[in-house]
Amino acid sequence: MKQAIVCLTFGTLLFFACHSDAVRQTENGIIVPITSGETKAVKLEVITDDVIRVMASPTGIFEESVNLIKDTHQLPVPAFEITRNGDTITLGTATLQARLLQRTGEVWFTDKAGNLILREQNGGGKEFTPVRVEGTNGYSFRQVFENDEEEGLYGLGQHQSDEFNYKGKNEELFQYNTKVSVPFIVSTKGYGILWHNYSLSRFGDKRPYAELGDVFKLYDKEGQAGALTATYYKDRTSSVQPLIRKEDKINYEDLVTIKNFPEKFPSNEAYATWEGEIEPTESGVHHFKLHYAGYTKVFIDGKEVVAERWRTAWNPNDYKTKVRLEKGKRYPIRVEWLPDGGVSYLGLKVLSPLPEAEQNRLAFWSEMGDQIDYYFINGKNMDEVISGYRSVTGKSQVMPKWAMGYWLSRERYKTQDELLTALNEYRKRQVPLDVIVQDWSYWPVDAWGSHEFDKERFPDPAGMIREIHEKDARFMISVWPKFYMTTEHYKELDQLGAMYQQAIKDSIRDWIYPGYIGSFYDAYNPEARKLFWNQMNEHLYSLGVDAWWMDASEPNVQDNTDMNYRKKLCGPTYLGPSTKYFNAYALMNAEAIYDGQRGVNPDNRVFLLTRSGFAGQQRYSTATWSGDIGTRWEDMKAQISAGLNFAMSGVPYWTMDIGGFCVEKRYEHAEEGSEDLNEWRELNTRWYQFGAFCPLFRSHGQYPCREIYNIAPEGTPTYKSMKYYTELRYRLMPYIYSLAGMTYFNDYTIMRALVMDYAEDKKTYTIDDQFMFGPAFMACPVHQYKKRDREVYFPAGVWYDYYTGKSMTGGTSRTIAAPYEQMPLFVRGGSIIPAGKLIQSTAEEQKDLTVYVYTGADASFSLYEDNGVTYAYEKGEYSTIPFSYEESGKELTIGTRSGSFPEMAMERNIKVIFVTPEYPAGKEVSAVYKGEQLTISLP
Structure with missing residues (x-):
C-alpha cells in the first residue's frame, strides 16, 4: 500500500475541520466543489513532483473509468502540501504548484517560486454539453487556456498538412490512414498537456469545418448570387460538351457524398472546375481545409493558395491553408481538379475567423467522456516534459538492435521465391540489410484472417524463415485485425462476442475480387486480445516470425466512410460506445501482441510496427509509420514535420515509406532516359538520404519495386548514394544503438x-x-x-x-x-x-x-x-x-x-x-x- 506524505498548514487543518463538506483530501490530492458555473467539482492529483492531473466534473461526481494510457496508481506519491488563501487553494510539490480558484474552478500552474507557467482561461475555460450515445450518458467538453504569444507548441501525433508549430492552428484528432492522433502538446515554455480522452477531439477551434455556402455569400461565374459554377468535363481535351451546374458547397469527401457527383463522373479522363466569387460575412483569417484525391489546385483572389497536390484516388489526403479576407469584399475563387481514378474524392471546407487572441489559445475539445481530464507536465526543457509524459504513459522499450538497421519491403512479395531472391540480391551486392518484410495477401485469397500462407505461393514458410535467419536477417509479417467471416478465427472471436458486426450486417465486401465479407475484432475486449494473440502464435510465431506489422490499426474497416458510419463499423466496443473510445484501438491491439509474445517467450524482444497509435504505445515496444503516403516531393517534405511532431508527442520510434507508398501513374512504367524515370530516381535518392537519419530506416511502396537494384542500376548516382547512406547507417550503429538505449534509460528522443x-x-x-x-x-x-x-x-x-x-x-x-x-x-x-x-x-x-x-x-x-x-x-x-x-x-x-x-x-x-x-x-x-x-x- 503506497503512502502519501502530506504537509498541511495550521490554517489548512482548521479549514478542513470547519468545512469538511467543502474540500475533500484524497490519498494523492484534493477534490474541491466549485461554487459557480457549469463545473461542479475539480479534482487535483499529484502523480510526480512535476506532473499533476486535473479533472473537472459537471456533476460533482468523478467517474472511475478505465485508464487505457496507463494506470499511474502504482507510482509512489511524493510529498505535497495543501494551503488556502481566501478563495484560492494551492496544492504544491517540491517543484510545482497548482492553484485553484474555488469560485470558478480555474486552475493555474506555477513553479515553486510562484512564477506562472500556464493558466486556464479566465473563469475556468471549461464547457460541458450532455450527450447520450447508444444508451450511455456522457459529455462533450472543452478546456481553454490563456494565451502566451511567445511560445511554440508541438506534438499532437502525426498529420499530413505539413504543419509544424501548432500555435494558432487547428487540428482534428482522429485516426485514419496517414493520420495518427496523440493528444499531447509540448511547449517551448517547458510544459506539456496530455489530454486524457479517447474520443474524436479537436485542438484549437472546437468547431467542425463548415461548407463554403455556410460561411460565404457565393456567386457564380456570371455574378449570380447563391452558388459557384461547377463545370464537369468528361474528356480532358474538352471535345465533349461539359456539364455545368450551380453548387453551394464542394463536398464529395466520402462514399455517401460522392453519390452527388453527376452520373458517370469522375472517370480517368475527367476534369472539373468550381469558379465564381466568395464574399465573407466576417473579416479576418479564414482557415480552409482541402480534402483531395487526384490532382488539385485552389486559387483565391488570383493567388494559388494551394499549389498542385496529388493523392491516389482511393486514399485522399487533407491539406490546410489560411487566407485573410475582408467582410463584404468579393474574391474570385477557382478550384481545378483532375481525378486520378474511377472513384475519387474532393472537398473544400472553411472555418470563419476567430479573434486572434482566441485563435492562439491552447484548447482541447472532445466529443465524449465523463469529465475533463488532463495531465499538466512540468520540465526545464522539452526532454524533461517528455520524460514526465513517459512517467504517466510508460517507458519506451529498448528496441532490438536489428530494428535499427535497414528494412527491405515492397507491396508485396507475391511468392516465397520473390522474397528470398530479394534478400539474396542484397547479400550478393553487399548492401546491408537486417529485416525483410512480407506485406499482406500471403494468405489464400478467400481466407483473410486465417494467418495461413497460401501453399501454392509459399510452400514452406518455416523453411523460408529459417533461410532468412541463416542469412543473418529477420522476418517481419503483416497481420491485420481483420477476418473474413468464413474463417475459423472469425468464428472463434465471434463466439466471444468480439467481432464488430455492422460490416457483416451491411454485407460490406472488400476490394479483393470478387469481394469478401469480413470485419475487425474488438481489441478493447481482454479475452479477445488473448485469443487474437493465440491465433497468431499458433499459425505465425511458431514458424519463427521476428516482428509484427499491424496494418489498418485505426481500425480501418472500410475506406472513405463518413465519420458516423466509421463509428458504427468499429463498435460498440467491449468498454462502451465507439464514440467514447474511438482513438485508442491501436494501443489495445499493440497490448495484445506485446503481452502475448512476452507471455509465450519472455526473453525475446517484441517489435511492433503499427499504422496508427496513441499515447502510451511506446511501452509496448511499438513504432508507427506514416501510412500510405504519396510519391510526391510535397509528401516527402511533409514527412519531416510529421516525424518531428510525432517524436515530440513522446513516442520515440517513427518511420515512413521511403519513396512513398501510392505511386503516380507516370512512374509506373517510366522508360529509361525519360524525365519521369529521372525524377523517380532522384525522389528515391533524396528520400533515402533523409530516411537514413530517422529513428527507423525502411523503404516500402507499390510498384515500381523498391529494391535498390530495381530503382537504379549499380554504378548510377542513385544506386551509389543509396548504398552509401545505408552503409553509413551501419557504420554509425554504435552511436545509433546508444540512442536506442537512451530512450529507455534517459527518456530520450532520437529525432x-x-x-x-x-x-x-x-x-x-x-x-x-x-x-x-x-x-x-x-x-x-x-x-x-x-x-x-x-x-x-x-x-x-x-x-x-x-x-x-x-x-x-x-x-x-x-x-x-x-x-x-x-x-x-x-x-x-x-x-x-x-x-x-x-x-x-x-x-x-x-x-x-x-x-x-x-x-x-x-x-x-x-x-x-x-x-x-x-x-x-x-x-x-x-x-x-x-x-x-x-x-x-x-x-x-x-x-x-x-x-x-x-x-x-x-x-x-x-x-x-x-x-x-x-x-x-x-x-x-x-x-x-x-x-x-x-x-x-x-x-
Missing part, C-alpha cells in the same frame, strides 16, 4: 526538432525541414526536384560539414551545396560519435571503434551495449562506457566501463579522430581499451 535543443533561439520555432539525429548530427534533407543547394540555419556554436570537416560559426543561415548524391549533413561542435566497421547486418560484431571528437565545446557521450535481442537489460545485463571531452585541455577521457553482459567485448582497439577547425580531416590517436579509464590528448 529532434531544432527547437528541442535550441528553445532559446526563436528562429528554430518554425524550422521544420532540419533536425538533430541524436545530440551530434544535424540532417538537412533536400525535398525539391533538381535542387542542388538549400538554405540551412545554423544555431549558435561551431558546426562541421560531415563530408569535409570544414567548420563554421552558427547563429546564421547559409546556402549550402547539395549535390545529387549528398544531403547536407553537419555535426555540432562538442560532439562525440562512436562508429564501427562496415557490417552487413547487426548480427556482426563491431568490437573495435573509431571515435570522432568534434571540438569547439565540451562534450560527452555514453556508449550503450547489451546483447541486442533479449530483455536481459531489464535485469541489469548491459554496459556503458562514458566518453567526455574537455575543450580547455583538448583531452578525451574514456571512462571506466560500468556494468556487464555475457557477450561483452572485454578489450577493444579504439581509434580516436579529433576534428578541429585547424584539422578538418582530423588528427588520429590509437589506444587499447580494457575497461579502465583512459585519457587521450589531441596531438
Whole structure:
C-alpha cells in the first residue's frame, strides 16, 4: 500500500475541520466543489513532483473509468502540501504548484517560486454539453487556456498538412490512414498537456469545418448570387460538351457524398472546375481545409493558395491553408481538379475567423467522456516534459538492435521465391540489410484472417524463415485485425462476442475480387486480445516470425466512410460506445501482441510496427509509420514535420515509406532516359538520404519495386548514394544503438526538432525541414526536384560539414551545396560519435571503434551495449562506457566501463579522430581499451 506524505498548514487543518463538506483530501490530492458555473467539482492529483492531473466534473461526481494510457496508481506519491488563501487553494510539490480558484474552478500552474507557467482561461475555460450515445450518458467538453504569444507548441501525433508549430492552428484528432492522433502538446515554455480522452477531439477551434455556402455569400461565374459554377468535363481535351451546374458547397469527401457527383463522373479522363466569387460575412483569417484525391489546385483572389497536390484516388489526403479576407469584399475563387481514378474524392471546407487572441489559445475539445481530464507536465526543457509524459504513459522499450538497421519491403512479395531472391540480391551486392518484410495477401485469397500462407505461393514458410535467419536477417509479417467471416478465427472471436458486426450486417465486401465479407475484432475486449494473440502464435510465431506489422490499426474497416458510419463499423466496443473510445484501438491491439509474445517467450524482444497509435504505445515496444503516403516531393517534405511532431508527442520510434507508398501513374512504367524515370530516381535518392537519419530506416511502396537494384542500376548516382547512406547507417550503429538505449534509460528522443535543443533561439520555432539525429548530427534533407543547394540555419556554436570537416560559426543561415548524391549533413561542435566497421547486418560484431571528437565545446557521450535481442537489460545485463571531452585541455577521457553482459567485448582497439577547425580531416590517436579509464590528448 503506497503512502502519501502530506504537509498541511495550521490554517489548512482548521479549514478542513470547519468545512469538511467543502474540500475533500484524497490519498494523492484534493477534490474541491466549485461554487459557480457549469463545473461542479475539480479534482487535483499529484502523480510526480512535476506532473499533476486535473479533472473537472459537471456533476460533482468523478467517474472511475478505465485508464487505457496507463494506470499511474502504482507510482509512489511524493510529498505535497495543501494551503488556502481566501478563495484560492494551492496544492504544491517540491517543484510545482497548482492553484485553484474555488469560485470558478480555474486552475493555474506555477513553479515553486510562484512564477506562472500556464493558466486556464479566465473563469475556468471549461464547457460541458450532455450527450447520450447508444444508451450511455456522457459529455462533450472543452478546456481553454490563456494565451502566451511567445511560445511554440508541438506534438499532437502525426498529420499530413505539413504543419509544424501548432500555435494558432487547428487540428482534428482522429485516426485514419496517414493520420495518427496523440493528444499531447509540448511547449517551448517547458510544459506539456496530455489530454486524457479517447474520443474524436479537436485542438484549437472546437468547431467542425463548415461548407463554403455556410460561411460565404457565393456567386457564380456570371455574378449570380447563391452558388459557384461547377463545370464537369468528361474528356480532358474538352471535345465533349461539359456539364455545368450551380453548387453551394464542394463536398464529395466520402462514399455517401460522392453519390452527388453527376452520373458517370469522375472517370480517368475527367476534369472539373468550381469558379465564381466568395464574399465573407466576417473579416479576418479564414482557415480552409482541402480534402483531395487526384490532382488539385485552389486559387483565391488570383493567388494559388494551394499549389498542385496529388493523392491516389482511393486514399485522399487533407491539406490546410489560411487566407485573410475582408467582410463584404468579393474574391474570385477557382478550384481545378483532375481525378486520378474511377472513384475519387474532393472537398473544400472553411472555418470563419476567430479573434486572434482566441485563435492562439491552447484548447482541447472532445466529443465524449465523463469529465475533463488532463495531465499538466512540468520540465526545464522539452526532454524533461517528455520524460514526465513517459512517467504517466510508460517507458519506451529498448528496441532490438536489428530494428535499427535497414528494412527491405515492397507491396508485396507475391511468392516465397520473390522474397528470398530479394534478400539474396542484397547479400550478393553487399548492401546491408537486417529485416525483410512480407506485406499482406500471403494468405489464400478467400481466407483473410486465417494467418495461413497460401501453399501454392509459399510452400514452406518455416523453411523460408529459417533461410532468412541463416542469412543473418529477420522476418517481419503483416497481420491485420481483420477476418473474413468464413474463417475459423472469425468464428472463434465471434463466439466471444468480439467481432464488430455492422460490416457483416451491411454485407460490406472488400476490394479483393470478387469481394469478401469480413470485419475487425474488438481489441478493447481482454479475452479477445488473448485469443487474437493465440491465433497468431499458433499459425505465425511458431514458424519463427521476428516482428509484427499491424496494418489498418485505426481500425480501418472500410475506406472513405463518413465519420458516423466509421463509428458504427468499429463498435460498440467491449468498454462502451465507439464514440467514447474511438482513438485508442491501436494501443489495445499493440497490448495484445506485446503481452502475448512476452507471455509465450519472455526473453525475446517484441517489435511492433503499427499504422496508427496513441499515447502510451511506446511501452509496448511499438513504432508507427506514416501510412500510405504519396510519391510526391510535397509528401516527402511533409514527412519531416510529421516525424518531428510525432517524436515530440513522446513516442520515440517513427518511420515512413521511403519513396512513398501510392505511386503516380507516370512512374509506373517510366522508360529509361525519360524525365519521369529521372525524377523517380532522384525522389528515391533524396528520400533515402533523409530516411537514413530517422529513428527507423525502411523503404516500402507499390510498384515500381523498391529494391535498390530495381530503382537504379549499380554504378548510377542513385544506386551509389543509396548504398552509401545505408552503409553509413551501419557504420554509425554504435552511436545509433546508444540512442536506442537512451530512450529507455534517459527518456530520450532520437529525432529532434531544432527547437528541442535550441528553445532559446526563436528562429528554430518554425524550422521544420532540419533536425538533430541524436545530440551530434544535424540532417538537412533536400525535398525539391533538381535542387542542388538549400538554405540551412545554423544555431549558435561551431558546426562541421560531415563530408569535409570544414567548420563554421552558427547563429546564421547559409546556402549550402547539395549535390545529387549528398544531403547536407553537419555535426555540432562538442560532439562525440562512436562508429564501427562496415557490417552487413547487426548480427556482426563491431568490437573495435573509431571515435570522432568534434571540438569547439565540451562534450560527452555514453556508449550503450547489451546483447541486442533479449530483455536481459531489464535485469541489469548491459554496459556503458562514458566518453567526455574537455575543450580547455583538448583531452578525451574514456571512462571506466560500468556494468556487464555475457557477450561483452572485454578489450577493444579504439581509434580516436579529433576534428578541429585547424584539422578538418582530423588528427588520429590509437589506444587499447580494457575497461579502465583512459585519457587521450589531441596531438
